[in-house]
Amino acid sequence: MTIASVDDCRVVLTLRGELHADTLRMLETRFADPRLREARAWVLELHELTHIDLACAYALLRALSRRPDGTALTLRGARRHVARTLRHAGIDAVGAIEA
Numbered sequence: 153m154t155i156a157s158v159d160d161c162r163v164v165l166t167l168r169g170e171l172h173a174d175t176l177r178m179l180e181t182r183f184a185d186p187r188l189r190e191a192r193a194w195v196l197e198l199h200e201l202t203h204i205d206l207a208c209a210y211a212l213l214r215a216l217s218r219r220p221d222g223t224a225l226t227l228r229g230a231r232r233h234v235a236r237t238l239r240h241a242g243i244d245a246v247g248a249i250e251a
Contacts, residue, residue: 167196168201
């Protein structure tokens, strides 16, 4: 996962490759980045995410649920099977999943 500060108010997080249970610690560490606490909007780019298992989807949900109040969340470009896993974890309840 890479984090890019677009401006003072928005960050773009890009997830790539496959996320399995062995990547949970890395995922949780990345979501502790201070730039995320300062942003008012998060955009998750998922175009290059080829697979996410349910354990990582739940970890992602936990991280997204802990974002500062009022922070907008958009998930973009998820492949059909990735979006399905994210919806099974309940991520669509905390942010919009766009095609």
